[in-house]
Amino acid sequence: MREKSKSLFEKARKIIPGGVNSPVRAGKSVGMDPPFIASAKGAMIQDADGNEYIDYVASWGPMILGHAHPEVVAAVIESANKGTSYGAPTEIEVTMAEAIVQMVPSVEMVRMVNSGTEATMSAIRLARGFTGRDKIIKFDGCYHGHADSLLVSAGSGLATLGIPGSPGVPADIATHTISLPYNNREAVEKAFERFGSEIACVILEAVPGNMGVVIPDKSFLEGIREITGSHGAILIFDEVITGFRLALGGAQEILGITPDLTCFGKIIGGGLPVGAYGGRADIMGRIAPDGDVYQAGTLSGNPLAMAAGLATLNILKRENPFDDLDRKCETLFAGLEKAAQNAGIPATVNRIGSMGCLFFTQDTVTDFASARKSDANIFRQYFQEMLECGVYLAPSPFETTFLSMAHTEEMIKETVQCAEGALERIARKI
Numbered sequence: 001m002r003e004k005s006k007s008l009f010e011k012a013r014k015i016i017p018g019g020v021n022s023p024v025r026a027g028k029s030v031g032m033d034p035p036f037i038a039s040a041k042g043a044m045i046q047d048a049d050g051n052e053y054i055d056y057v058a059s060w061g062p063m064i065l066g067h068a069h070p071e072v073v074a075a076v077i078e079s080a081n082k083g084t085s086y087g088a089p090t091e092i093e094v095t096m097a098e099a100i101v102q103m104v105p106s107v108e109m110v111r112m113v114n115s116g117t118e119a120t121m122s123a124i125r126l127a128r129g130f131t132g133r134d135k136i137i138k139f140d141g142c143y144h145g146h147a148d149s150l151l152v153s154a155g156s157g158l159a160t161l162g163i164p165g166s167p168g169v170p171a172d173i174a175t176h177t178i179s180l181p182y183n184n185r186e187a188v189e190k191a192f193e194r195f196g197s198e199i200a201c202v203i204l205e206a207v208p209g210n211m212g213v214v215i216p217d218k219s220f221l222e223g224i225r226e227i228t229g230s231h232g233a234i235l236i237f238d239e240v241i242t243g244f245r246l247a248l249g250g251a252q253e254i255l256g257i258t259p260d261l262t263c264f265g266k267i268i269g270g271g272l273p274v275g276a277y278g279g280r281a282d283i284m285g286r287i288a289p290d291g292d293v294y295q296a297g298t299l300s301g302n303p304l305a306m307a308a309g310l311a312t313l314n315i316l317k318r319e320n321p322f323d324d325l326d327r328k329c330e331t332l333f334a335g336l337e338k339a340a341q342n343a344g345i346p347a348t349v350n351r352i353g354s355m356g357c358l359f360f361t362q363d364t365v366t367d368f369a370s371a372r373k374s375d376a377n378i379f380r381q382y383f384q385e386m387l388e389c390g391v392y393l394a395p396s397p398f399e400t401t402f403l404s405m406a407h408t409e410e411m412i413k414e415t416v417q418c419a420e421g422a423l424e425r426i427a428r429k430i
């Protein structure tokens with residue numbers, strides 16, 4: 001059925017490690033060779049063999065408008081005609097910074113980078129430079145990209161592949177990273193009691209999307225805001241997924257918590273490689289060349305990337321699709337939950353806005369330990385059945401299902417029907 005994908009994967013594996021340029025794509029945990037993608041439009045994605053799928057991966061989050069949105073495509077083409085990179089300041093970078101500062105009130109100044117990884121890595125260096133402290137706190141199952149300090153008990157591909165950390169990260173570096181269970185305020189308080197004066201920052205996904213979706217406890221977030229403030233530690237929200245997805249002002253707008261620094265990625269690049277970090281002007285002012293904390297990038301603020309990102313943000317601002325996305329996502333997940341119930345398969349849904357996750361466990365999921373109870377065997381079969389039915393999900397039980405503005409009620413109905421059939425067949429086998 002996917003002969004061309006199969007032969008491309010065989011070829012790729014000889015010359016690209018694992019055949020992929022990012023690990024989860026290989027589909028190891030779902031026991032299946034990945035479809036190679038040839039094109040995408042709106043909510044539909046097409047593989048090299050010409051099969052079409054309803055896409056819920058959305059390039060792992062960026063494609064909130066759907067693929068190949070005409071305004072984004074036009075902006076990129078127009079920009080490309082004027083040259084693809086200058087390594088010098090441009091007007092569109094100023095316009096982009098103004099747009100971000102206006103949409104996200106906690107961001108007074110912002111620096112563009114080329115990926116989410118770069119954004120979190122740079123924000124942590126800045127927090128360390130600003131406070132003169134080395135230790136950082138993160139949370140089990142949160143993923144912040146692949147910088148050394150952050151590859152400790154991380155989510156996303158490490159969760160999928162069962163990798164607790166990574167060889168190549170010096171123990172001397174990992175020792176400065178304290179990883180705590182998510183939604184556990186007491187654990188944070190204890191860590192500050194012990195190491196308070198050494199902690200530079202707390203970094204977290206305000207709404208985690210890399211251990212499946214987890215909903216933050218209000219008192220947990222309030223506790224972190226309070227305790228970082230009173231200890232002079234920096235609070236960093238990693239909004240690489242949630243920024244411009246849950247609201248124009250991100251998760252912080254919905255949750256009513258103001259971080260000191262925020263990291264962006266994914267949507268902010270409209271499908272091109274972009275990240276950004278920003279926040280309090282007194283902290284951001286420490287970055288070179290005004291300050292002494294070094295961070296740079298040959299292609300940072302690249303005009304094509306700015307054009308795609310800015311067009312995306314402008315459309316979101318104009319259309320304000322967030323309520324509509326929320327409604328569609330609710331319909332989808334209500335349907336999936338019911339399908340699991342009817343089939344007698346244990347399931348728990350965590351959902352917020354256009355992000356959701358169906359965990360194959362009866363228990364509520366509030367952190368990485370509970371997320372890991374999701375039955376990987378059921379997920380593997382579910383993933384395979386859904387793909388054959390024309391529904392493209394992320395190949396891991398620990399990833400988020402993303403809705404875009406291009407998903408229609410009809411597609412959602414079709415997806416739920418696929419799930420009903422799939423889960424019934426799986427139930428007969430277990």
Ligand SMILES: *Cc1c(COP(=O)(O)O)cnc(C)c1O
Nearest residue numbers: 115116117143144145240241265
């Ligand atoms: C994807 C992601 C990152 C890393 O972004 P890259 O662009 O893949 O480097 C960081 N934080 C979160 C929350 C993410 O989901």
